[in-house]
Amino acid sequence: MAGLYVHIPFCKKRCLYCDFYSTTLLGRQEEYVAALCKEIKARKDEAGEPIRTIYIGGGTPSTLKAEDIARLLQTIGTQGAEEITMELNPGDAMEEYLRRIREAGVNRLSMGVQSFQDELLRFIGRRHNAQQAIDAVHMAQKAGFENISIDLMYALPGQTMAQWKADIETALGLGVQHISSYGLMYEDGTALTQMRDRGEIEPIDEETENAMYDYLCERLKEAGVEHYEVSNFALPGYEAKHNSSYWDGTPYIGVGAGAHSYIGNVRSWNPDDIEAYMAGIERGDLVRESETLSEKDLYNERIMLGLRTKKGILVSDVDVRNANEMVTRMRGKNPLLRVTEDGRLVATQKGIHVLNRIIEELMI
Ligand code: SF4
Incomplete structure (x- = not known):
């Protein structure tokens, strides 16, 4: 869907x-x-x-x-x-x-x-x-x-x-x-x-x-x-x-000036200007810029978007180089992260205040 x-x-x-x-x-x-x-x-x-x-x-x-x-x-x-x-x-x-x-x-x-x-x-x-x-x-x-x-x-x-x-x-x-x-x-x-x-x-x-x-x-x-x-x-x-x-990687099509699409591992976007957009559509040759997301990009995106949600991310999905040390450190006395019973890493209320920093540390 x-x-x-x-x-x-x-x-x-x-x-x-x-x-x-x-x-x-x-x-x-x-x-x-x-x-x-x-x-x-x-x-x-x-x-x-x-x-x-x-x-x-x-x-x-x-x-x-x-x-x-x-x-x-x-x-x-x-x-x-x-x-x-x-x-x-x-x-x-x-x-x-x-x-x-x-x-x-x-x-x-x-x-x-x-x-x-x-x-x-x-x-x-x-x-x-x-x-x-x-x-x-x-x-x-x-x-x-x-x-x-x-x-x-x-x-x-x-x-x-x-x-x-x-x-x-x-x-x-x-x-x-x-x-x-x-x-x-x-x-x-x-x-x-x-x-x-x-x-x-x-x-x-x-x-x-x-x-x-x-x-x-x-x-x-x-x-x-x-x-x-x-x-x-x-x-x-x-x-x-x-x-x-x-947040969960479902494909979407974006239409209109500046709209972004995400299909497969490709992100593309229309020109961010209504005149350029309308002229391109009129001529039938609208140029959309695009980028193919690498494994690393996809991993970073999973971390960035997943940690914003109450579902969090699977601990097993976190890059092993970061996971053990991070999880231990952030689960101290005032934890920034917690691990749920079904093995997911979720930001605590305190963690949400510094979420960007946590995400940066977990990204590769
Ligand atoms: S300028 Fe327009 S798009 Fe921006 S916040 Fe105001 S109403 Fe929304």
């Missing part, structure tokens, strides 16, 4: 912290959707396996009209697809729109809520407010969506622990099935990073960031929301199937 990712690189405005490629030229959408349909027709059978999950991500897919979403899904063919996710900006939620994308086949929404604090939303440049986010979830539930994920951000400059706790309670009160949560990152070249470098904002200290993350994990666990990946939490049975396939 394979996954299909559709990239919609349009945003109405740019957020302060974002380093993803996207454009605010919404006038190019019609032509872009036509190019996507051509690429989908040409490539949808490329993995040689039926498509089980579809993910329409961005950018902001909800800047597209509902009929464009329907057209994309018709071109893909949704028979047999168990999970069809679409990312939605809470500022775009309207009852009629939600009803129409639901009818088109979307059965899971991923909403970029980020915070329920208006001043923080304004600061990071989001175009919705807290009430719109709450209304968006209610509208989606009314439209029949029974699988809703929201994104929440922590470690925002000026964010207090009390605000973070209140955000988590609001999220839990909404009855969503899935929460993805990320600490704010200062990526190179973003407006946010420039503000930090000019001393205009003060990042949250590491200790507070870790405390926010630990509180999130504890509170969600207490509420029965399972922590199945470092940044992802779900009610039982609602783990994101599409994203899980990225």
Whole structure:
């Protein structure tokens, strides 16, 4: 079974912290959707396996009209697809729109809520407010969506622990099935990073960031929301199937500007520019760059992705040069890793705080 990712690189405005490629030229959408349909027709059978999950991500897919979403899904063919996710900006939620994308086949929404604090939303440049986010979830539930994920951000400059706790309670009160949560990152070249470098904002200290993350994990666990990946939490049975396939090596086809595909041991990607992408599709000679992953790359990827999940990695899969010494060292008094009864290596809560370092040490 394979996954299909559709990239919609349009945003109405740019957020302060974002380093993803996207454009605010919404006038190019019609032509872009036509190019996507051509690429989908040409490539949808490329993995040689039926498509089980579809993910329409961005950018902001909800800047597209509902009929464009329907057209994309018709071109893909949704028979047999168990999970069809679409990312939605809470500022775009309207009852009629939600009803129409639901009818088109979307059965899971991923909403970029980020915070329920208006001043923080304004600061990071989001175009919705807290009430719109709450209304968006209610509208989606009314439209029949029974699988809703929201994104929440922590470690925002000026964010207090009390605000973070209140955000988590609001999220839990909404009855969503899935929460993805990320600490704010200062990526190179973003407006946010420039503000930090000019001393205009003060990042949250590491200790507070870790405390926010630990509180999130504890509170969600207490509420029965399972922590199945470092940044992802779900009610039982609602783990994101599409994203899980990225972590377990399932093949996926990515269509659209900048979209990545992974089939066999080959990773390939489209040009990260809508004009180059559309021109290539129009001419019928879109050049996709690619790389074949070596045994070493595949091993490193297994370590990197596996250790982020609650399943971890098989101890027997870890390179023997690293395994014994690492496992012994990290299983000391305050263990960073633990070995499960079925022989898997899993990061502890303390280990998650330094996961990148652990991964680096285990990679070859
Ligand atoms: S809406 Fe999403 S993709 Fe667009 S600028 Fe904001 S964070 Fe980036």
